[in-house]
Amino acid sequence: MTMNPIVHTAVFIAAVVVPGGLLVYFAWRACRRRFKTKESRPGASADLMPDQVKKAFLSMYPKESLRAQRRWERIDLMRVAKTRPKNKSQ
Structure with missing residues (x-):
């Protein structure tokens, strides 16, 4: 997780309050996890x-x-x- 945990907590609380927000929150997290840069993946700097x-x-x-x-x-x-x-x- 590269972002601040406080930001993630605030976004999660907002997602719970807003109707349908949890679906958007989990989609956002899945996209962030899927499209990480190559440098942030384990073993990327094997050179x-x-x-x-x-x-x-x-x-x-x-x-x-x-x-x-x-x-x-x-x-x-x-x-x-x-x-x-x-x-x-x-």
Whole structure:
């Protein structure tokens, strides 16, 4: 959904109040969903290079950020759990 959710809510309320408005509202939503631009569809920008993607990700989530540090801690814990031998109950 590219539009503001408040606008969608206002249009939906107006569609409920106006007779026959719900039909127009759902037709409008269906047309918007069907005729989205190619750039807004998932997988449309598949021509990006991996280094461009990595650079964009690191610009949004720098290595020093708390979120990135917590993520790496969880990944390390999962690596340790995978390499740990399983306990045999018998």
